[in-house]
Amino acid sequence: MPTDEQIRSAVLDLVAQVPLGRVTTYGALARMLKINPRQIGRVLHSNTNPLKYPCHRVVHHDGATAAAYVFGGSGKQQLLLKNEGVVFTGKRVVLASHFFNDFH
DNA sequence: CCGTTGACCAGGC
DNA sequence: GGCCTGGCCAACG
Numbered sequence: 001m002p003t004d005e006q007i008r009s010a011v012l013d014l015v016a017q018v019p020l021g022r023v024t025t026y027g028a029l030a031r032m033l034k035i036n037p038r039q040i041g042r043v044l045h046s047n048t049n050p051l052k053y054p055c056h057r058v059v060h061h062d063g064a065t066a067a068a069y070v071f072g073g074s075g076k077q078q079l080l081l082k083n084e085g086v087v088f089t090g091k092r093v094v095l096a097s098h099f100f101n102d103f104h
Numbered sequence: 105c106c107g108t109t110g111a112c113c114a115g116g117c
Numbered sequence: 118g119g120c121c122t123g124g125c126c127a128a129c130g
Contacts, residue, residue, distance in 0.1 A: 025112090025113095026111075026112055026113085027112070027113060027114095030112080030113090036112080036113095037112040037113060038110065038111090038112055038113090039112095040111080040112075041110070041111040041112060042110080042111080043111095044111055045110090045111050055111080058111080059111095060111090060112070060113085061112075061113060061114085062113095065111095066111040067111070068110085068111050069111065070111080074111095077111095
């Protein structure tokens with residue numbers, strides 16, 4: 001059994017792999033690590049380190065941005081993503097063209 | 105110890 | 118797509 005510390009670093013490691021202009025979802029990460037999606041959110045929330053881990057590239061399963069993004073809310077997260085060239089349809093990311101799944 | 109909460113998700117309407 | 122419901126499970130008070 002992996003310790004929660006291993007889980008934590010595994011999540012952050014995966015997030016760090018998401019390239020510029022691409023995104024992934026909480027659920028996708030959760031399935032990869034065989035854990036509950038809520039744990040993903042917990043890890044990202046308790047480890048706000050935007051400089052090292054691009055947590056703004058993690059969105060909801062439907063492409064919606066995180067409501068409680070620590071840096072300034074979903075609006076700020078959208079701004080950061082748009083800044084990387086991510087295309088939106090209204091309030092949600094176009095997952096069809098930006099979803100990243102080629103993890104190591 | 106226990107009820108509540110929450111950076112979620114899938115299914116049904 | 119939107120709204121509700123139930124399930125999930127660790128963290129918090």
